[in-house]
Structures are given as structure tokens and as C-alpha cells.
Amino acid sequence: MSAKHQLESLVQDFQKKRPLRAGSLIITTYGDILHPRGGNVWLGSLMKLLKPMGISERLVRTSVYRLVQEGWLQTEKVGRCSYYSITGSGLRRFQQAFEHVYSLGTDDWNGSWCLVFLNQLDPDTRSRVREELKWLSFGSMATGVMEHPRFTYHELVPLLQEWGALDDTIVMQTQPLAQRSPKALRRQVKESWNLDELGFRYKRFLEQFRPLWRELETNDNLSPQDCISARILLIHEYRKILLRDPLLPDELLPGDWEGRSAKQLCRNLYRVIYSRADEHLATLLENASGPLPGPSQGFYRRFGGLLDDAPAFTAPASTPAIETA
Incomplete structure (x- = not known):
């Protein structure tokens, strides 16, 4: 198989989920792609962004309407065009999870x-x-x-x-206490969080995305548009797990905790595909002022730094610029 075939399999798996939570996918898209570029985007751009993943224009319209009603997004009309940005309260509600997504590790726990x-x-x-x-x-x-x-x-x-x-x-x-009684704390942690289920979800994430990683090493035929879809799905699936993960210190986790491998895999995949995705995003996204600006400097600090020591994979040629309405 090729990387493209593995991506198609991931997209198909996503489309089979019921209910298909397009609103959650849109929140992921704002956090990963749109917020670093100013956070305000034309509805038509959002539709183009999600169409390759099987999200219809109608579903995008319905989903953003619900997100506005729930306080996640706010809308602005300019002529006949609608532009959406995330609200302050919406940003605070998922900011913690997104900070953990792009961090390489956790600070030492003080007890x-x-x-x-x-x-x-x-x-x-x-x-x-x-x-x-x-x-x-x-x-x-x-x-x-x-x-x-x-x-x-x-x-x-x-x-x-x-x-x-x-x-x-x-x-x-x-x-914090000098003696933390790890044995008693491990029992308490097991009662407070379902670590078995969380570990299973990390294992499932590894099973989903490891084949794509292997193909990127040997048969990388992803286009910039493919990289956008792969990047959104990667962060979406990983973010959903982190929402339930308190990032417990190692001393309270099982020795075979899959969360460590999942973090590394997410970081490796992201560093390979992010720049190719950005090539296409520059032609795809716009707001009322025109094309969206490039990512902020903070974006390049994700996963310990995106520009330095990036894996040396050869990117395919860019696709032609998309005509904007």
C-alpha cells in the first residue's frame, strides 16, 4: 500500500462513525489551522477545507450554526458572505487540551x-x-x-x-508531601479515571496511524491537499483522547502506558506533513480582507520546534492554486 491508500482508509473510518461529529472536527480545525492564522475565516473556505473528508456543505452549515448557538463560534456578515471566528469562551474551553497536544512532555509533578x-x-x-x-x-x-x-x-x-x-x-x-505513598495513590487513580479505557484508546490511535507513518517512510505519495486531511484527522483523533487524559505523572501510570508512544507518533507524523499542508492552505483560506496570513511564530514552537531537525522526506509538487470566489 501507499501513504495515500492509508489516508483513504483513515478518512473512510472517520466517515463511518455515528454520529458523525462534524462540529468537533471543526473545533479541531480551528485549533490546529485557523487560530494560528488569526482565527477568522470565510464559510466557503471552511467548506473547501473539509470537503475531501466527506463533510458536505450542508453539514458544515448546520454544524457552524450549532457551534454559534453553543457559544463556540461567532459570526460576522459582510455582504452575502459569512465569516466565523472562535469566541473567547470557546477558546478557553479547549485551550488546555490543545496546549497538551503540541507539548513534548509534562512538567515534573510536585505531588x-x-x-x-x-x-x-x-x-x-x-x-x-x-x-x-x-x-x-x-x-x-x-x-x-x-x-x-x-x-x-x-x-x-x-x-x-x-x-x-x-x-x-x-x-x-x-x-505536596515528602512521602507520596505511590501504592495508595495508584489505587486512588484507578478509581478516579478509567485508565484501561484510556490506554485502549491510545492503543487504537497507534494502530490507526502507524501504517501511515510506515508508508511515509517508504512510499510517500501524499499531495498537499492529502496532508491537510491527514493533519486534521491526526490532531482530531489525538485531541479527543487528551480531553480525558489528566497527564498523570509516570509514577502513577502503568509501565507499558501507550500514551508515551502515541505522543511520539503524533509528533513525528505532524512534522512530516505540516509544511506540505501549509502550501495548500495559503491558496485555500480567506477572510473578508483576502487570503489568511501565515501562521504566527508560536505555531512553529509546536512539538519542540517544527523548523529544526525535521525529518527529511521529499514533498510532492504543489497543486495549482484554487480559484477563490
Whole structure:
């Protein structure tokens, strides 16, 4: 098989998923591609971007409408054209996950835990805040108590305020202990997070994307447009796992934890395909002012640096520029 055949298989697997969560894929696209380029894009550009992945224009329209209603996106009309950008609250809701996606590792853990007590909230608010915290990879320590090893009180306060839950939520930061009792903590971690399921999802990610990596080494026939689709799918599937991963310290993880290999594979694939994807993005994306600008400097710091020591694969010739409407 070739790299192109492996990509087609990945796209087909994505299209078979039910329900097909196009809205989630659009959020991935904003985080990976659009936000570093200013974050505002013409709806027609978004349609062109996602069409090769089997997302119809109608589904894109429906999905962005829902994302606006849910507070993720905001829209601006200029004449008959619609332009969409991510809201401030939408950015804060997934920023933590995206920061982890492009980081090579995690800082050393000092042994402290962030504990959130929800018992004082009314039932509806408590349920909503619990789901928001689970989305940020908090674990359930006990009934009405959520925990995380890396979140801090200061990071959580603006989110609780946004959710309307700050006044009735108790947040505590535990003091690190010299003796952390890893055995007891491992038992607590196993009760708070489903590490077996998380490990299975990492294993599935490796099974999905390792064949593409192998073909890129031996039979790389991806076009710039193919690289866009591969890049979006890669980050989308990896991001969905990280949403549930609290990035526990190594001392609390199984020795054969697949998350380490998944991080390395994601980084290697991204570094091979990102620049070819950018060749085509420059001709594909526009806002009310014209073509979108190139990525910000922060973009090139992803995965420890994209420009230095990149694997030396030969890129195919660029595709012709796409006519813009």
C-alpha cells in the first residue's frame, strides 16, 4: 500500500462513525489551522477545507450554526458572505487540551492535587459543572468531589466564573508531601479515571496511524491537499483522547502506558506533513480582507520546534492554486 491508500482508509473510518461529529472536527480545525492564522475565516473556505473528508456543505452549515448557538463560534456578515471566528469562551474551553497536544512532555509533578467540591451547587448546575470538569480530564474522587494533578486554583477560577458556579464551589489545593505513598495513590487513580479505557484508546490511535507513518517512510505519495486531511484527522483523533487524559505523572501510570508512544507518533507524523499542508492552505483560506496570513511564530514552537531537525522526506509538487470566489 501507499501513504495515500492509508489516508483513504483513515478518512473512510472517520466517515463511518455515528454520529458523525462534524462540529468537533471543526473545533479541531480551528485549533490546529485557523487560530494560528488569526482565527477568522470565510464559510466557503471552511467548506473547501473539509470537503475531501466527506463533510458536505450542508453539514458544515448546520454544524457552524450549532457551534454559534453553543457559544463556540461567532459570526460576522459582510455582504452575502459569512465569516466565523472562535469566541473567547470557546477558546478557553479547549485551550488546555490543545496546549497538551503540541507539548513534548509534562512538567515534573510536585505531588499537589486540585480538589473541587460540588456539593453546594444546585443539582442542574452541579451536573453541568461536573461534565465541564470531566471534559478537562478531572477525575471523580468521591461523590461531589473532582480531582486533578496539574490544574491549579488560579486556572480554574475564571472557568467557574464563566459557568456561573464560582460562589458555590469549593476549590482546594493540597500540600505536596515528602512521602507520596505511590501504592495508595495508584489505587486512588484507578478509581478516579478509567485508565484501561484510556490506554485502549491510545492503543487504537497507534494502530490507526502507524501504517501511515510506515508508508511515509517508504512510499510517500501524499499531495498537499492529502496532508491537510491527514493533519486534521491526526490532531482530531489525538485531541479527543487528551480531553480525558489528566497527564498523570509516570509514577502513577502503568509501565507499558501507550500514551508515551502515541505522543511520539503524533509528533513525528505532524512534522512530516505540516509544511506540505501549509502550501495548500495559503491558496485555500480567506477572510473578508483576502487570503489568511501565515501562521504566527508560536505555531512553529509546536512539538519542540517544527523548523529544526525535521525529518527529511521529499514533498510532492504543489497543486495549482484554487480559484477563490
